[in-house]
Amino acid sequence: MKPLGPIPAGYTAIGGELAIGGRTASDLVAEAGETPLFVYSRDLLRARVAALREAMPARLKIHFAIKANPYAPILEEMKGLIDGFDVASAGELARVRAAGIAASLVSFAGPGKRDGELEAAITEGCTINLESAGEARRALAIGERLGLRPRLAIRVNPSFELRGSGMKMGGGAKQFGIDEARVPALAREVIAAGAEWCGLHIFTGSQALDAEAIIETQANVLALADRLTGEIGAPLPKLNMGGGFGIPYFNGDAPLDIAAVGAALAERFADLPEALAETELCIELGRYLAGEAGVYLTRIVDRKESHGQTFLITDGGLHHQLAASGNFGTVVRRNYPLAIATRFDAAPEEEASVVGCLCTPLDRLADQAHLPRAEVGDLVAVFCAGAYGATASPADFLGHGPAREMLV
Amino acid sequence: MKPLGPIPAGYTAIGGELAIGGRTASDLVAEAGETPLFVYSRDLLRARVAALREAMPARLKIHFAIKANPYAPILEEMKGLIDGFDVASAGELARVRAAGIAASLVSFAGPGKRDGELEAAITEGCTINLESAGEARRALAIGERLGLRPRLAIRVNPSFELRGSGMKMGGGAKQFGIDEARVPALAREVIAAGAEWCGLHIFTGSQALDAEAIIETQANVLALADRLTGEIGAPLPKLNMGGGFGIPYFNGDAPLDIAAVGAALAERFADLPEALAETELCIELGRYLAGEAGVYLTRIVDRKESHGQTFLITDGGLHHQLAASGNFGTVVRRNYPLAIATRFDAAPEEEASVVGCLCTPLDRLADQAHLPRAEVGDLVAVFCAGAYGATASPADFLGHGPAREMLV
Numbered sequence: 061m062k063p064l065g066p067i068p069a070g071y072t073a074i075g076g077e078l079a080i081g082g083r084t085a086s087d088l089v090a091e092a093g094e095t096p097l098f099v100y101s102r103d104l105l106r107a108r109v110a111a112l113r114e115a116m117p118a119r120l121k122i123h124f125a126i127k128a129n130p131y132a133p134i135l136e137e138m139k140g141l142i143d144g145f146d147v148a149s150a151g152e153l154a155r156v157r158a159a160g161i162a163a164s165l166v167s168f169a170g171p172g173k174r175d176g177e178l179e180a181a182i183t184e185g186c187t188i189n190l191e192s193a194g195e196a197r198r199a200l201a202i203g204e205r206l207g208l209r210p211r212l213a214i215r216v217n218p219s220f221e222l223r224g225s226g227m228k229m230g231g232g233a234k235q236f237g238i239d240e241a242r243v244p245a246l247a248r249e250v251i252a253a254g255a256e257w258c259g260l261h262i263f264t265g266s267q268a269l270d271a272e273a274i275i276e277t278q279a280n281v282l283a284l285a286d287r288l289t290g291e292i293g294a295p296l297p298k299l300n301m302g303g304g305f306g307i308p309y310f311n312g313d314a315p316l317d318i319a320a321v322g323a324a325l326a327e328r329f330a331d332l333p334e335a336l337a338e339t340e341l342c343i344e345l346g347r348y349l350a351g352e353a354g355v356y357l358t359r360i361v362d363r364k365e366s367h368g369q370t371f372l373i374t375d376g377g378l379h380h381q382l383a384a385s386g387n388f389g390t391v392v393r394r395n396y397p398l399a400i401a402t403r404f405d406a407a408p409e410e411e412a413s414v415v416g417c418l419c420t421p422l423d424r425l426a427d428q429a430h431l432p433r434a435e436v437g438d439l440v441a442v443f444c445a446g447a448y449g450a451t452a453s454p455a456d457f458l459g460h461g462p463a464r465e466m467l468v
Numbered sequence: 469m470k471p472l473g474p475i476p477a478g479y480t481a482i483g484g485e486l487a488i489g490g491r492t493a494s495d496l497v498a499e500a501g502e503t504p505l506f507v508y509s510r511d512l513l514r515a516r517v518a519a520l521r522e523a524m525p526a527r528l529k530i531h532f533a534i535k536a537n538p539y540a541p542i543l544e545e546m547k548g549l550i551d552g553f554d555v556a557s558a559g560e561l562a563r564v565r566a567a568g569i570a571a572s573l574v575s576f577a578g579p580g581k582r583d584g585e586l587e588a589a590i591t592e593g594c595t596i597n598l599e600s601a602g603e604a605r606r607a608l609a610i611g612e613r614l615g616l617r618p619r620l621a622i623r624v625n626p627s628f629e630l631r632g633s634g635m636k637m638g639g640g641a642k643q644f645g646i647d648e649a650r651v652p653a654l655a656r657e658v659i660a661a662g663a664e665w666c667g668l669h670i671f672t673g674s675q676a677l678d679a680e681a682i683i684e685t686q687a688n689v690l691a692l693a694d695r696l697t698g699e700i701g702a703p704l705p706k707l708n709m710g711g712g713f714g715i716p717y718f719n720g721d722a723p724l725d726i727a728a729v730g731a732a733l734a735e736r737f738a739d740l741p742e743a744l745a746e747t748e749l750c751i752e753l754g755r756y757l758a759g760e761a762g763v764y765l766t767r768i769v770d771r772k773e774s775h776g777q778t779f780l781i782t783d784g785g786l787h788h789q790l791a792a793s794g795n796f797g798t799v800v801r802r803n804y805p806l807a808i809a810t811r812f813d814a815a816p817e818e819e820a821s822v823v824g825c826l827c828t829p830l831d832r833l834a835d836q837a838h839l840p841r842a843e844v845g846d847l848v849a850v851f852c853a854g855a856y857g858a859t860a861s862p863a864d865f866l867g868h869g870p871a872r873e874m875l876v
Binding site for chain 1: 535538555556557558559560562563577578579580581582599600601602603625640641642643644647769770771772773774775776777779781782783785790795796797799821823824825826827828829830844858859860861862863864865866867868869
């Protein structure tokens with residue numbers, strides 16, 4: 061028997077079934093027409109943002125990194141909830157613009173921006189987080205050619221990292237951002253060339269659950285921004301402090317203590333160095349905002365025994381849930397939170413593995429889990445499916461096609 | 469410095485550039501209009517099939533598992549080269565039919581077939597490789613409802629596995645197929661119900677480079693088929709012996725010795741048990757047929773140093789090359805074969821990491837490789853991209869969209 065991850069708060073049963081937004085899983089699937097289906101909860105998105113606002117200093121702006129979930133209705137919902145949007149390609153920029161989000165609220169980071177992407181960003185007027193000196197020069201040249209003043213910030217590769225983060229994006233040699241030591245000269249070059257100087261972006265890692273690690277990193281980020289601003293010799297309009305707020309996926313994970321993070325940040329904000337006194341300060345979150353608000357629903361199409369083990373075979377799989385299958389950025393596969401949605405309040409009574417329909421042994425949604433007895437036709441729910449689910453999975457693999465999505 | 473995998477045979481330089489099908493990488497990209505681009509070589513596909521035909525006994529039929537590469541022009545090319553097609557979903561079935569391939573040449577395996585997929589397979593007349601007793605009963609019921617006689621084979625979960633294979637699909641508890649011991653009774657049930665009995669499918673693993681392991685497994689497969697046929701008590705029309713033929717991806721990998729495999733199989737075929745004397749025998753290959761015939765071309769958009777390391781940043785990445793990035797079915801990341809396509813005959817002179825354009829540290833195509841010095845604008849080639857590339861990667865991730873594909 062292998063443990064399942066913890067089911068996020070906010071999911072209840074109605075008539076014994078998992079309910080999302082006050083409606084049963086069966087009802088939602090009936091409306092969508094078919095499984096597999098991603099269901100995102102508007103209430104949970106709102107509650108998450110409200111809790112963050114409550115915990116964080118009022119001055120801190122909250123941005124959404126749409127790479128976590130670029131589903132159009134989510135972007136439209138977020139438009140009314142948060143302060144800015146971070147995109148990682150011209151494709152994502154087009155998505156936020158299509159959702160009616162002003163380009164002035166958008167920043168664009170990513171290590172391999174093409175000329176066409178820089179041109180789109182400059183034409184639209186979003187902020188470009190520069191990842192290299194070469195990119196800075198390309199952006200300036202394109203601005204000049206277009207007769208437009210580019211809005212440029214610099215992404216810093218800090219010398220420190222976010223301790224305990226799932227993905228380190230700072231500390232040592234990295235493809236992201238510009239090494240600390242080279243930032244001041246490049247910033248002065250960008251300002252002298254007449255670009256609109258938009259400030260710094262310091263991203264150190266993601267998916268951390270340890271409040272102390274985030275508190276330490278945020279202090280380091282503020283200190284680094286202060287020092288760099290002094291070396292640049294120009295006011296710092298904006299500072300993107302990065303993200304890193306994690307969510308619990310696995311057995312034993314506890315939610316991040318955002319009250320502690322917010323309290324520490326409030327103390328820092330009450331005592332900011334002169335250089336940051338007027339700076340607009342933000343954090344950039346993707347997974348933390350959307351991850352726990354989403355559920356992936358898939359139907360059991362077969363139940364079989366093999367050599368004494370029970371397999372529940374679903375019509376979904378890693379083509380929509382690559383990370384849950386253990387094949388994306390994880391070394392040791394562990395079970396995500398998962399439940400039999402149509403028997404949500406039933407007690408576990410058997411050990412079963414839940415697998416996808418793909419013809420590969422990689423396609424496993426739960427390994428030897430303790431579950432209520434489920435039959436063909438039952439719905440399975442995989443939780444934490446609101447971020448890095450639909451678009452971070454190989455939807456075309458084996459020809460089953462994409463899942464449906466709905467926001468309720 | 470970390471070694472690169474071995475570049476497959478058949479790639480040459482023209483004017484210093486990598487050539488595919490007699491044309492330079494630059495020329496191919498110019499025709500396609502843009503990078504990233506998958507280029508598949510018709511000559512290499514044909515040469516691979518010809519070499520297999522030469523090595524294997526004439527009696528052995530060769531099937532293509534289209535999950536490896538369902539690109540329509542590849543299916544059309546394969547139609548004239550090989551003897552059968554294996555699909556893993558109704559979507560793949562639709563693809564082979566659209567390529568003008570007769571349903572009688574198609575078999576459909578996969579552990580999570582929906583009723584709609586079974587109906588499509590029965591209506592079209594392809595062979596269904598049954599994965600469970602439940603699926604057998606569903607298929608029979610659907611055949612009866614449609615007034616059609618389903619063509620049914622049984623996929624066996626053998627008690628042995630393919631030693632040294634990249635993915636084990638036999639041996640112990642599995643979601644694939646039906647445990648050996650349960651096969652005879654189910655086969656008799658299917659025959660008694662009036663289905664067209666199509667035989668057995670025994671798949672034990674994939675991506676093996678050790679000829680001895682494949683020879684041993686093929687002997688086990690033939691012995692198992694003989695024994696099961698005796699227990700079933702009906703002639704065995706067809707036996708799909710599985711695949712498992714691997715290709716070299718990593719430094720130190722040597723090509724599979726197909727001459728040895730073919731010679732051993734010819735000996736077995738010369739001395740087949742009575743029960744298999746009239747049986748149609750086939751192997752099912754995907755990666756082995758298409759993998760080395762494909763190259764992924766991506767352009768360098770930035771070159772940067774960070775803490776003394778050089779990064780070549782491309783406009784491609786793991787959204788098209790998930791396996792090459794080390795994030796699909798591998799525990800320890802190793803470098804695939806990769807080259808600077810526009811400096812294909814230049815000597816290596818620096819250590820550089822080649823990364824994709826995605827804003828994630830997972831997006832790495834070559835780690836600390838020894839390469840000719842490359843600049844912005846140069847093309848990078850990732851080899852072994854003809855199988856499990858385009859469709860086995862999260863093309864929608866971060867909004868860059870799919871790569872182009874061409875067969876030349």
